[in-house]
Amino acid sequence: MRKLLLLSLALSSPLAFAGPECTKADKAEWQDQAKFQEDLKAQGYEIKKFKVTGGNCYEIYGWDKDKRKVEIYFDPVSGKAVKEEIED
Template sequence: MRTLIALTLLIGSGSAFAATECTTADKSTWQDQEKFQAQLKEQGYKINKFKVTKGNCYEIYGFDKDGKKVEIYHDPVTGKAVKTEYHD
């Protein structure tokens, strides 16, 4: 019985750590990384770190236009924010 409970917890916890998925589109359709970052900066964002995630997102770490510390995952095709996390 303990083995069954442990296995259930292990399987269930895997979804909690799943990566944010943004797109399955071919990379040839993605926006240019440098132009995308420039657009965000024009909107008032300060980017400390930019990367492409395993879930095919453009992810930024920095500050939003209100000066709040933020981590945002963007769809690299549309530029739409898929997930936003504010940090203290």
């Protein structure tokens, strides 16, 4: 029972699912969300879901130009990928 409680607490902790911290810059410095998505689409990405994370990242779920499933966290100021997961 005790192990189940510890597992439950660990899984419900926000740190258990924490993504990267992308920037501490003021949101006034961030790239426009719509323009950022359009630029990704022009690079061949198909975006299924776009969101702003608690770690101040732009995160996309979708497919790259090679039709591989991706989850990518971007720095909203520089536009550079901070973390990415690609399924072949």
